[in-house]
Amino acid sequence: MGRPTIADIAERVGVSKGAVSFALNGRPGVSEATRARILQAAKEMNWRPHSAARALGGSRAEAVGLVIARPASTLGVEPFFAQLLSGLQASLSAQSVAMHLLVVEDVEAEIEVYREWASAHRVDGFIMVDPQVRDPRIDALQELEVPAVVLGGPGGHGSLSSVWADDREAMLSVVDYLAALGHRRVAHVAGLPRFRHTQRRMRALRDSVRRLGLVEAVSVPTDFSDAEGAAATRALLSRGRRPTAIVYDSDVMALAGLGVAGEMGVRVPDELSIVAFDDSVLTRVTHPAITSLSRDTFALGGQVAEVLLELIADPGRRRDLKTATPRLVVRESTAPPSRDA
Amino acid sequence: MGRPTIADIAERVGVSKGAVSFALNGRPGVSEATRARILQAAKEMNWRPHSAARALGGSRAEAVGLVIARPASTLGVEPFFAQLLSGLQASLSAQSVAMHLLVVEDVEAEIEVYREWASAHRVDGFIMVDPQVRDPRIDALQELEVPAVVLGGPGGHGSLSSVWADDREAMLSVVDYLAALGHRRVAHVAGLPRFRHTQRRMRALRDSVRRLGLVEAVSVPTDFSDAEGAAATRALLSRGRRPTAIVYDSDVMALAGLGVAGEMGVRVPDELSIVAFDDSVLTRVTHPAITSLSRDTFALGGQVAEVLLELIADPGRRRDLKTATPRLVVRESTAPPSRDA
DNA sequence: TCTGGGAACTAAACCGCTCTAGTTGCGGGA
DNA sequence: TCCCGCAACTAGAGCGGTTTAGTTCCCAGA
Numbered sequence: 001m002g003r004p005t006i007a008d009i010a011e012r013v014g015v016s017k018g019a020v021s022f023a024l025n026g027r028p029g030v031s032e033a034t035r036a037r038i039l040q041a042a043k044e045m046n047w048r049p050h051s052a053a054r055a056l057g058g059s060r061a062e063a064v065g066l067v068i069a070r071p072a073s074t075l076g077v078e079p080f081f082a083q084l085l086s087g088l089q090a091s092l093s094a095q096s097v098a099m100h101l102l103v104v105e106d107v108e109a110e111i112e113v114y115r116e117w118a119s120a121h122r123v124d125g126f127i128m129v130d131p132q133v134r135d136p137r138i139d140a141l142q143e144l145e146v147p148a149v150v151l152g153g154p155g156g157h158g159s160l161s162s163v164w165a166d167d168r169e170a171m172l173s174v175v176d177y178l179a180a181l182g183h184r185r186v187a188h189v190a191g192l193p194r195f196r197h198t199q200r201r202m203r204a205l206r207d208s209v210r211r212l213g214l215v216e217a218v219s220v221p222t223d224f225s226d227a228e229g230a231a232a233t234r235a236l237l238s239r240g241r242r243p244t245a246i247v248y249d250s251d252v253m254a255l256a257g258l259g260v261a262g263e264m265g266v267r268v269p270d271e272l273s274i275v276a277f278d279d280s281v282l283t284r285v286t287h288p289a290i291t292s293l294s295r296d297t298f299a300l301g302g303q304v305a306e307v308l309l310e311l312i313a314d315p316g317r318r319r320d321l322k323t324a325t326p327r328l329v330v331r332e333s334t335a336p337p338s339r340d341a
Numbered sequence: 342m343g344r345p346t347i348a349d350i351a352e353r354v355g356v357s358k359g360a361v362s363f364a365l366n367g368r369p370g371v372s373e374a375t376r377a378r379i380l381q382a383a384k385e386m387n388w389r390p391h392s393a394a395r396a397l398g399g400s401r402a403e404a405v406g407l408v409i410a411r412p413a414s415t416l417g418v419e420p421f422f423a424q425l426l427s428g429l430q431a432s433l434s435a436q437s438v439a440m441h442l443l444v445v446e447d448v449e450a451e452i453e454v455y456r457e458w459a460s461a462h463r464v465d466g467f468i469m470v471d472p473q474v475r476d477p478r479i480d481a482l483q484e485l486e487v488p489a490v491v492l493g494g495p496g497g498h499g500s501l502s503s504v505w506a507d508d509r510e511a512m513l514s515v516v517d518y519l520a521a522l523g524h525r526r527v528a529h530v531a532g533l534p535r536f537r538h539t540q541r542r543m544r545a546l547r548d549s550v551r552r553l554g555l556v557e558a559v560s561v562p563t564d565f566s567d568a569e570g571a572a573a574t575r576a577l578l579s580r581g582r583r584p585t586a587i588v589y590d591s592d593v594m595a596l597a598g599l600g601v602a603g604e605m606g607v608r609v610p611d612e613l614s615i616v617a618f619d620d621s622v623l624t625r626v627t628h629p630a631i632t633s634l635s636r637d638t639f640a641l642g643g644q645v646a647e648v649l650l651e652l653i654a655d656p657g658r659r660r661d662l663k664t665a666t667p668r669l670v671v672r673e674s675t676a677p678p679s680r681d682a
Numbered sequence: 683t684c685t686g687g688g689a690a691c692t693a694a695a696c697c698g699c700t701c702t703a704g705t706t707g708c709g710g711g712a
Numbered sequence: 713t714c715c716c717g718c719a720a721c722t723a724g725a726g727c728g729g730t731t732t733a734g735t736t737c738c739c740a741g742a
Contacts (some may be wrong), residue, residue, distance in 0.1 A: 003460050048461060050397070052392075052396035052461070061393070089444040099443070100441060102434055102439055120389055258626075259630075285567050
């Protein structure tokens with residue numbers, strides 16, 4: 001015999017399939033004595049639920065979906081994603097909920113996958129990352145009427161739930177710190193401008209110019225790759241009056257920037273201060289260690305998972321969870337600007 | 342009406358459910374004309390297969406499983422995994438096969454998940470990573486009689502298929518290179534000794550001592566974390582006669598080691614040469630850039646996926662695919678040892 | 683003693699699809 | 713003309729659960 005089904009258990013115990021189903025799912029309709037006998041038999045026969053059969057009956061798929069629209073090759077580079085994944089996993093697996101992961105080319109493909117998985121009952125809900133300006137995925141997910149959490153906010157995610165950190169606040173804390181050290185020329189090697197969080201960071205920097213009396217505050221957009229991060233740094237450092245501090249939107253780019261500075265003979269932190277958005281081993285193990293905005297990405301993943309599971313359990317709800325604002329961890333890459341800079 | 346089923350299509354076209362099923366799955370039993378009408382109707386009604394219903398009938402789940410037994414928090418640190426994931430994704434998504442990902446505590450939990458997913462028809466096959474010495478997962482997977490590919494080899498994976506790179510060969514090429522530069526004291530900051538690939542690398546180093554006339558060749562096991570990598574480096578560099586070259590089993594540890602060297606005032610590469618197993622941005626963006634064994638992890642993931650898909654399509658098969666041996670990419674962190682070292 | 687009602691349990695429909703066995707109709711060969 | 717064989721299609725039985733609509737049976741209350 002192959003794997004046991006509830007019919008096998010029913011036969012063995014001498015009850016109906018329905019009784020077995022009730023017993024195994026802890027719902028009323030069977031006496032405690034019978035329930036015990038059924039559970040015992042199920043255990044002995046090593047019975048396990050057949051998820052497909054359950055899903056067919058219209059109930060849960062016990063899985064959530066994460067579709068990421070980035071070139072698959074850059075995914076491996078970002079510690080952020082891996083950390084997030086880990087955090088998601090930790091919370092999901094505690095509830096035996098699996099995760100369907102797919103990397104696609106673009107947002108349109110992503111939407112198509114949402115449609116397929118939702119209508120195929122493959123997953124019970126979605127996690128959407130990298131919200132963009134006027135993001136078509138928001139509408140698509142709303143239309144599908146499937147639980148979904150957007151990682152990123154606030155705003156712009158329609159009626160979907162979201163989990164977010166205050167990017168603006170974080171950027172302000174960095175600029176405040178740099179200004180307090182005496183920096184007046186601050187540059188920002190940003191990420192993809194179509195991402196909302198990139199926009200928010202750029203705006204926060206721009207808004208600080210007057211308040212802090214900065215002489216210069218420029219944001220250079222990139223695609224988050226180390227190559228563009230290095231190129232942007234090279235360009236910034238080649239100017240006549242170069243910035244005395246650069247803020248990078250990711251740790252990988254900060255690292256690339258640090259490399260370029262070394263290569264150009266610009267001493268860090270004496271001649272150039274460097275700050276990274278996003279913290280990871282990368283910023284800790286370099287020399288000098290990089291001052292960075294640290295947030296617990298692992299915990300963030302956990303929170304996203306919690307919210308999604310909550311939503312799945314109670315589809316009527318809507319959550320908008322603001323997580324702790326990343327806090328600045330000062331290391332060796334920042335210092336007051338030198339006299340002559 | 343909710344989402345359309347094949348029964349709806351059948352009614353609309355005026356044929357039976359069976360005919361619709363045949364037409365949609367491209368198998369004989371319907372005329373071309375009818376098939377066309379059915380496909381047309383399906384398209385118009387925006388029909389999509391219900392994966393659970395399909396899986397129930399005993400056919401494919403159109404998903405594969407990847408269960409990783411490592412602390413979820415360290416996963417985020419290793420570029421290797423993220424790259425591998427990306428590569429897997431690229432090949433799998435081309436065939437619309439999804440991936441079920443789960444991070445668990447230990448190998449026992451991993452086996453439990455294999456049992457559950459296999460018997461729940463949740464996945465069509467598994468990818469097993471980090472094969473260990475006398476690995477209980479091998480037996481478990483064989484027993485389940487489910488397609489599975491072991492990433493790592495050769496040997497030790499029973500009747501399961503495997504995809505592997507020649508770790509021994511790779512390590513030899515590194516040691517040969519270092520010896521040719523003139524190094525006689527070589528240390529190896531290794532990974533977890535229970536992993537087969539760690540064992541193979543350690544053995545390869547040991548076997549080189551006589552052949553190359555090395556004075557010292559010690560392997561220090563670690564847990565792959567940057568912390569232990571740094572600690573091991575600190576210990577090695579604190580000795581009376583310290584090694585003139587250190588080979589690290591991962592890029593993260595090499596980076597940590599580079600940091601420690603800087604902190605201790607040991608100049609790289611003048612006083613210490615550093616080589617990393619595994620290549621990634623990390624090794625490229627540091628200063629000095631780290632000489633490393635480069636393999637295309639993204640491609641590796643793709644190959645693993647290919648083999649698994651092949652196995653799923655034809656369960657009788659067995660593949661043992663040796664991939665390209667990692668090749669040494671020389672950067673700035675290696676040089677002949679200084680006179681006085 | 684009869685009745686109403688609730689607890690315990692059964693029988694069977696149902697979810698959407700696949701697949702096998704069977705039916706129909708048509709063309710061609712003897 | 714008859715029959716065979718094949719292509720085209722239908723009917724319906726699963727797949728393994730969940731769930732609903734009963735059916736028993738027993739006990740309390742009038």
